[in-house]
Amino acid sequence: MRFEAFMAACLYDPSAGFFAAGPLRSTKSGDFLTSPEVSPWFGRTIARHVEAERDRLSAHDGFVVAEVGAGSGSLIDALRGALTTPVPAIWVADASPAAREQLRRSTPDDHVVESLDELPRPIVGVIIANELLDNLPVALVVRTADTWQERSVAVNDHGRFVLVPAGARPEVVAWADEFATPTPDGGLVEVQLDAGRWLRSALDALTAGSLLVFDYGGTAEELAPRRTQGTLRTYRAHHLGPDPLHAPGETDVTVDVNFTALEAMARKAGADVEVLRQDDYLARWGLRDTVSSLRQRELAIARDGGTMKRLMLRAEHTDAQTLLHPRGLGDFRVLIARK
């Protein structure tokens, strides 16, 4: 089978997929820790951007905030709590039944659905996706001389999944030629057609407003050094997991997102596009000032001797600062596509 079909089954198969069949994954006790799980200041800072968009679009009726791949709801909960006035409607989507159950519990007034396709259309407002596009199925290609060869998944004589060469489809070759050169001979590239389709569909739904995509990855140029081994990997219980072929359904299968490809798709869809580092984006909406004011409050309380309050402020300060770490979450990328 094509690698996309294998990856889709690993993640979304209704009876055995990592997201579809298991417990809620994006929590401290789960398999990975994301920005909104690290600190509520992630959602609170995005709320400032959302409010600016609401002001910009005040002539339109029915402003909507939608989050796709909302996980536990930690981003949307913090965002909602930081809005100065409530927005008319919040929609949250997640492919995982466990996540949807948690979202229904924690956000009873929101509309909870399974995917982008079920959001109302047209949307005026803001659509957000944090660490979603790195999970969308990819095709795998290997550079051979001056062309590309695909890798599919087969079963060998010992009953094991293995990668086997397959002819490359024209759309896969076109993507690799445009967004993955140069690649050394034998180098591996993940072709992210589904991520582009997702972005296109989100922008088609949005008549006015912004789409915000947060994820790990980089521009095509920044990803060049990773095109020898590729970036395909798995996570389980907060650690790198086994080869994706070895434990299907038991691990998060993920890749670094190619933001140049997303940017090109967003421009094609008629949006104004910007790609920033996450630390720069959060600083633009005031997070550095928030971090220093948390520190000032912590120091002031230290002088007055309130130990419990001081420790809580210190934890809040440290967590908020983690979002800005230049080699950690701060190094994530944010695509802002505005219509």
Ligand SMILES: C[S@@+](CC[C@H](N)C(=O)[O-])C[C@H]1O[C@@H](n2cnc3c(N)ncnc32)[C@H](O)[C@@H]1O
């Ligand atoms: C890495 S988690 C991130 C969760 C949350 N955004 C966060 O930052 O904590 C990815 C989430 O996206 C969901 N997901 C994956 N593919 C999806 C899709 N195609 N549509 C909707 N949700 C999806 C998964 O179930 C999972 O909850």
